[in-house]
Amino acid sequence: MNSSAARVTAGTSDRVLEARELTKRYGDRAALSGVSLAAARGERVAVIGPNGAGKTTLLSILAGIQAPDSGTVSRAPTEIGWVPQQAALYGKLTVAENLRLFARLERSPDVEGTVERMLEMTGLGDRAGDQVGTLSGGNRQRVNIAIGLLGDPPVLLLDEPSTALDPRQRERLWDFVGELRDTTVIYSTHNVQEAERYAGQLVVLADGERLFAGSPRELEQVVGAAELDFEAAFVAFLHQRGH
């Protein structure tokens, strides 16, 4: 499957986000070449691929941080929650102060109520008064995600959310993400198992091109190697496509 045969897994009626033919160049290098993507309400979409595939560029364009050279995104950046790879928090402020600041900047109608809700959601109510700089990487990432959710966005973008976390923290992170049932979550990751385990849809990128969009089982079927584990199947898929 290649970009010219873009396949959108979400049904047209319940799509909450759709990106069409996104292209981005940095000088002579094509970071994205006609990449399309669609996601349904509550769907988990994993964007995977080797280094330099264009994962971060794709999420940056969806988040509105960068403008594409061509192509369209169906939602405005303000309707999309974005969680950068590095926690974008103020270490000298407490958990509650970070949440309160961004809730105010989001013009939340009920700032304190929103903060309370996020503290409950992240399970950090007992750490509300602690400065973020004193939190573990996992807890920081939870606050980071909570800030991305402050505006109640229908779509949440997570840029390699578990990179700096140990296995136990990763598990807790994905439990937390799993509770966001009505929110569509699109995340980039290097961890293929994480993509297989938590995503309903995989988008495989390599050298700026979309090589595949479908479920993990469909990827295994494309490779045609039932005896391989998923990571091996993914590597075999890349080899088949010349990467």
Added chain:
Amino acid sequence: MRWLFVKDLLILRRSPLLVGLLVVYPIVIAVLIGFALSRGPDKPTVAFLNQLPETGQTIDLGGEQIDASQYADAFFESVDPVRVSSREEAIEKVRDGDVLAALIIPPDVTQKLQSGVEPATLEVYYNAEDPAKRAFVEDTINAQVQRANAALTEQFTEVAVSYIDLLNTGGQFTLLGQTIDILGLTRAETLLTEAQQELPEDSPARAQIQQVIEFAGLARENLDLSDDVLASVGSPIRVDAEIVEGGTTPLTSFAVAIAVTMSLMFVTLLLAAGTLALEREENAFRRLVRGLVSQTALLAEKIGLAAACSLLVSLVMLVGLALFVGLDFARFPLWVLALAAGAIAFAAMGVAIGALAREVRAASLLAFMLALPIAFLALVPSGSVSGGLFTVIDVISHLFPFKHTLDAMDAALNGSGGLLAPLLWLAAVTLAYGAAGRLALRRFA
């Protein structure tokens, strides 16, 4: 934007070391400068050896006794003398660093002064290990010798004038204990006129006496001018100074303006550059400018924060300096205006630095490295370097806020020059650096 402002204040409050430095720095500078300005330099310690004999302390000029000790007293007002008993002891004290210099008055000074033929010579020994110390000693001693020379010249002139008056009007003159009666030109002219009238009309001596009478009259009239001539000889050059450009700011008040401007520059640049770069280091910049706040508003918030904080500490510094130096508190609104304009301009420059450097440490280092030469260039006086180089320096200085802030502070504190021109310059510089910072933000994330 106000929530970002509050957030930054909260972060500053939780950075006690940084806030401590920001508050302590201007206060320490104010106190140090205040002490320096109010106390003035200490007197240099000078070893003093007077080899004049007890009977040779006075100079006899035409019967008038001049006490040399009164000139020594004037010299001691400027130095802290350490009396020594020998030349060797004086030189030893200089060599050991106990005194800055040694001054020896040889025994023949009064004789030479009295003779009026050979100048009297004082001996000075000093340690030249430090060029600054050497220049200080030379300047101090030269200044005092000039004062003594001037005072003696005045005394010599008075004696000479009295001699001339004696020649003119006549009188008594004491020499070597004998009193001599001097006829004087006026009386001589009178006697000659009387003698001439007693001669026969056809006497050839009448014409000769008439010549002598005319000479005496001419000499008397010209000697009347001798007071002014001798005064001119005593002080051949006088200074009539007129300020062509600039104000009449006393040095202490100008030093206050420099100190406040320096502190304002450091505090504002470091705060503005640091707080902007911190947004990137905390990874918050991209999250903020995704729609929560515009990049221009973010820059404005940093400029406002840095300017407000530095304005506050600079005012504290000014009040501190006012304890030492007389400042006119009636001009307080002008102080605030000049400080605010300067703070905003420095803050705009700071955010440009922060946007370019992108990291707190790099931004702080860059701000510091830029601040020192900017201040140095702005303080180079015209005439101290070649004309072409000064033009270059002047153009460069106009590109940065320091010179304009210093001019504004000088005008606000001392009423020197106008305030409007530096304020307009500061507004222009603020816009330029604000635009530069906004452009630099394109590659900030």
